[in-house]
Every structure is written in C-alpha cells, then in structure tokens.
Amino acid sequence: MKLFKNLLNVVKPHFENGGKLEKLYPAYDAFETFLFVPNHTTNKGSHIRDAIDLKRTMFMVIVALIPCMLFGMWNVGYQYHLAIGESVSIFENFIFGFWKFLPLIIISYVVGLAVEFAFAIYRGHSVNEGYLVTGLLIPLTMPIDVPLWMLAVSVIFAVVIGKEVFGGTGMNILNPALTARAFLFFAHPIYMSGDKVWVHDAMVDGHSGSTILGELAASSNWQSLSFNPFDMMMGTIPGSVGETSFIAIMLGAVILIATGIGSWRIILSTFIGGFAMASLFNFWGANELMTTPAEIHLIIGSFAFGAVFMATDPVTGSQTNKGKYIYGFLIGVFAILIRVFNPAYPEGMMLAILLMNIFAPLVDHYVIQGNIKRRLKRANA
C-alpha cells in the first residue's frame, strides 16, 4: 500500500499542470482513484456523505455477475465434452471453459477501456466506471466461439456509438452491452444465431448444439425437447455464456436487490409481463412457441439474464418508480411477442430491451405529467 502511494507520488508531478504528460491526467487519475479512494472533503451542503460511490455500485454488479460467469465457464466445458462424447470431471470442464472464456474478457476490457481512456483524455474528464460492468456483460452475452476481432469491433461500436457520442456514462440512450450484441447480431448473424455456434467447435466438428428456442422455432414440441425443465433451471443447456443458468442468474438478482443496486420493480414487472404475454399465447396456441408453458418461457433463452442484468440498467431504463413497472412489464411482453412471431430469430429479449430503452423517456414523461396534474388539481381544490 505504501509502495503504491510512493509510486504514485513519484509519477504524479508529470501528470499535473505544467508536467510533461499533463494531457494524460485523466488516465493517471483513473489509476490513482482505482487504488485509493480520494481525500476530497465536502465543502458545500451536507458535511457527510454516504459511503457509496459509482465504483462501489459497479463493483456490486460485477459481484452479482460472478455466479453466472463461473457457471458459464463450467458449462462451456460441459457442453463441449457432452457433444464429443467424453466424460470429464467438473473441474476439468471448468478449466476448459475458463481458458476459452478468458480471451473474451481480456479483449472486451482492454479494447473497451482503451476507448474510454482515449475519450476521457480527449475531453479532459475523469474516466467513468460504467465500462467495468459493460466489459463483463458483453462477453457473457456472446456465443463462446465468437471471433475475437468481431468482439473487439462490436465493443468499439458499443462504446463509441452507443455511449461516448452521447456524452459518456450516464448520458447514453441504449444499453451499451446490448448495443454490442445487436451490432454483431445484424453484422455477422452466422456467428450469432443458428444451431452451430452455441457449443465450442460445433462449427468445425459439425456437431449440433441448438438452443431450446432454436428447437422450438424449428417446430418441435416443448415436451419432446432434449432438455427437461430441471436442466433449464440449472443451465446445463447450450446458449450464450452467461445466460443459461436460471439459478445463477437468480443468485445475481438476489445480490442486486438485497444491496439496493438493481431495481426489483423492473425485474419483477419484466417477469410478470413475460408471464402474462406467454399465458395469453398459451390460449391461442398456434405454434410450438405459443404452446410452450409460460413458466418455461421465463427460464429459457436470455429472458432471465436480460431481466436481471440488462433491463435494470438505470441509465437507459425508466427513472421513475411507476415508470419502472410499466417499462419492465412491456419488456416482458415484447420479448415474448418477438420470440413467438419472429421466425428468423427465436430470441426477443435483446430487441425488446433496446426497444424499451427508446421508449423509457416517454413512459417517464407520462408518469411525471400525472404528478404535475395531481399537483395542479390540489391547487384548484
């Protein structure tokens, strides 16, 4: 600790006003504040401040993502060894997946943070913490075999077009992690959908690894699926790295809700919206996806992952408490709607959330107008 302090004290003068590297101060500042909570004290208003800051908030989201990440790593190994017909230990599966997934995390963080630092230096403001979470969310929503250069391009697109052009963390309209995924999905659909991408090496070996939604879209009855609801809960099914295990996602949800960082209103209403819409389709029952029971809909695909980690992004979601209920409910409704009616792509969560990101300000607008009208009425009464 002393060592770091001394080191920082040695290099600091170069970055301060008049120093050789004055322009790079935001980069220095990012490292210093990463290591040490700054010694700033209050000078206006409240003399004491809550211990929480944006770094802690983002850190808690990362903690909440850890169960999904660890399970995802194991599942990568498990699905691969299942496909090639080998049986190995839990530990070997995990190590296998760990080495496959690690490059994705590294590329995502290195490329994304490089862009963030570049913008911070260019604009002369401090580096925001938003990317700490986005950088982990992006690889978790990808198929394991996504080419690294594609991942890098999508990260750059997401950070520049999704976030920085609007002014950086807190100013963006669309969820940056989903922007990355949507970009790759439309630019390189072969790598992002179908039945050959969800298990490692499926494309090369030709062994099939279609997702549950893929099978359902291809008109197989949900009861004849190769997976039972227990597999779906546990997550021992093919899919994007982080999305498969309902249990791991719920662990994350518990952490987010208990710490007060994720909005329970959004999570709950998304599930209610999805359940309501799927139940409605159950009555209709025109295709296999429609007849799939509503509760199964909620635990397959990326529904749960999206509801817990993507829809709850406070920047792109609704900001009012009432708005959060409406916003979440509509995400659930649209996710199932797209899932059921879109023949080309059986997963609707990503598009539903991006769509509602756009409509969140409108939802808030009407909620706030309601408040204003109530206030005026009180004045006239």
Next chain:
Amino acid sequence: MSKDIRLKKGLNINLEGEADKVYASIPQSQYFSIKPTDFHALTPKMVVKEGDKVKAGSCLFFDKYNEFIRFSSPVSGEVTEIVRGAKRRIMEIRIAADSEVSYKSFSLDANATREQVIKGLLDSGVWPFIRQKPFDTIANPSDNPKAIFISTFDTAPLAPDNDFVLHGLDKEFQVGIDVIKKLTDGKVHLNVDGNTNPSKVFTDCKGVEINKISGPHPAGNVGVQVHHIDPINKGDVVWYLYPQDILTIARLFTDGKYDVSRMVALTGSQVERPRYYRTISGASISNMISENSIKDGINRFISGNVLTGTQISADGCIGFYDSQITVIAEGNEQEFLGWIAPGLQKFSMSKSYFSWLTPSKKYNLNTNYNGEERAYVVTGQYEKVLPMDIYPMQLIKACMIEDVDAMEQLGIYEVSCEDLALCEFVCTSKMEVQNIIREGLDLVKKECS
C-alpha cells in the same frame, strides 16, 4: 382537525456523539458575532460602525430592501470589527461583550393588535426569527400567511431534543404562541413527534392545531410537514419558527427585553462529553470547546447539524437560527482500495457495504466525499429519502437547466434545501443537491418578483 401523519420514507443516520441530557454551565462568551450570511438573500445596511457601544436589542443593521426588518445585537458591548468578504460583502459584525448584559427596554402589551405586535417584533429585531416558505427567507411583514408552522422536534442527526430543552417552560411557551397566533388569520400548526411521547409543553398548548408526525428524518422538517398538512402552491405563503425562538418572543412581551439566550447542544463524534449548554445566540463557541475537550486530529466545527449546518472555525460563533454545534473529523485521507473493502465501519443507505449487518450501530463519519462527482447513473435513490409527492431527480435536473416552468410544475415551491439534504447525502454521483436547489429557488424568486 389535527392530523396524524405517518411517513415511511427517509433515513435516520445514527452518529456517535449524541448530547447527554445534562446542562453544563460555562462563563459567558467574550465575543459575539452576527452574520448577515445566516439570512438568505439579505443585503444588510449598517447602522453601527466599529467602536460604537451597543445594548442587547440595539439595531446593528437593517435590510436594504425592507428597512423595517432590523437585526439587533444579542448582548451589550462594543462593536469591534465589521468583517467584509469579496466585493466588500459584510460577512460578520463582531461585538466584544460587557461582563454584565444590559438590555434596551421595549414596552409591549400582550393584548396588542396584530399591527402593534408586528411593529414590536420588527423594532426589537425579533422579527427575523419568523421565516417563510417558499424560499426560506425572512417573512415579509406585509404578507398575511395562510398558516404558521412550528415543528417541535428535529429529526436531523444528533439534533437537540426540544422536549428536554423546553422542559418546564409551559407558561412562557404559551405566551409566545398567543403572540404568534395574532399574525395569521389561518391556523397555527404545532407538530409533535409521533415516534415518542412529546412533552406536555407542546401537547397542552392552547389555541393551536396539534398534529402528530412520525417517521424517520426528514419528518421533523417544516417543509415536509407543510407538504402533508397544508401544501403550498404558487402564490401561497406560510410562516414558520423554531420552538426556542417562541421563547424569545415570549420574553420580549413579558420582560420587554431582546433576550436570545438559548440551549445549544454540543454534539459529534469528536466531542469527549457531548451535552447541552446555556448560551446566547451568536456567542463564540470557544468557551464551550475549552470547557469540554475535543479529540485530537483535524476537526470540522459546524454550526447546525451535519446535513445542513455551516462550517465555522474553532473560535467561530453560533449561527442565528442554530441550537446545535457539531464537531466531526475531517476525512482528508486516502483509503487504499476503499471501494472494494467490506466496509463494516462505513455507513450507507444501500446495503452494498456489510455494515447493514449491524443496523443499530452508531457511526463515526468524517467529511470525506467517499468518491468523486459523476454524471447521474443510479435512479430511485432520492425517492427513498424524500417523503413528498415530488420527483426529486427531475426537479433537480430542471434546476440545473434553469427551466423555471418545469421547476414550478415539479414543485419547487414546496421544497427547501434542507428537505433534500438527505438526497445529497445518499447520492451515488455526489451531486451538490442543496446548492442546485438553492440556485433554482433563487432563480424562481427572481423571475417572480
């Protein structure tokens, strides 16, 4: 009908250093100061100059834009210094006190009419204790407020307990209330703490509406109480006072004196023996500090509470409206990887530090920012600590972009800085909420006048 209001939203911050319910006596302070900066938006016009002799109750200065509003010396003595700040703004009028206070005498009749009462309050310099909502400025004597509010309890961290401070002063309090009642055609609302058993001084008070309010801070704030009892809209005015100031009014009418002596609680984690002192408004705190002992280290002295108080020096003076001094440690130290630590000693409304495992623990908080200022990211935090039907974040954003129409629609008239102090405290993005609201209020006031 008196009301019983139960509030759920809000936050009690448990700090170390609550004042023990004992009085300590100290010799009278040697010097006093009156700070025109305690009165928001006031432009003072001096009456005295350095070297003048004054009595308790002699006029020191008046409001340049309303010459009837006068400000009096709290003690007798000599004006030693008029401290000026940037642009020659008057910051302080310092008075070296006589050893024995001699009072200017005022002859006032308790059976006076409304006009006589107002004139008496203005002439003696007691008037500035009466303030108005919206804007939190000194009440305008030509207004007729629709109601007068008195909050008998303070829910802010370590705040003095008025039940203790006013114990046994039933008669005086009633005299003050009877005078106040003449100032409005509407009701006088006396709001008592529904969490505890309020003192008889308040519950037996005659001629007022007694409302019960319960809930965490800011339930004791007048602004929150007004919002739930008799909300103000554009054009409405209510007046409010603090309980100890009612005693000052009572003493003016019974003894004919400008007597601003009061109980002040010395609180905070850096105070060895937090307790109450009987002193006079505007007195230097150096006596209190030397009688007690303050823990070592770099300390911050605050006149008022930790959320809304004003920073003063170790030999500074008690603010005009304050009855609390808080001493806490400055937090100008870096903390290694503090944002990853489990944080058992850290207080947070969120449960992101493990201190939530010990909910009744008392905390020793310092003045560290605990982070850096950021753009808004987190939502829904402010709503948890503001017990009003108002969207705080949207209101703050309207203030930031100086959109007066939006501010009015979103309820700027109903809020004060102190009501949103907790929003500032809990803010993840470390916004200076109180300052933003104050600037918004000033802008609206300017546009309206």
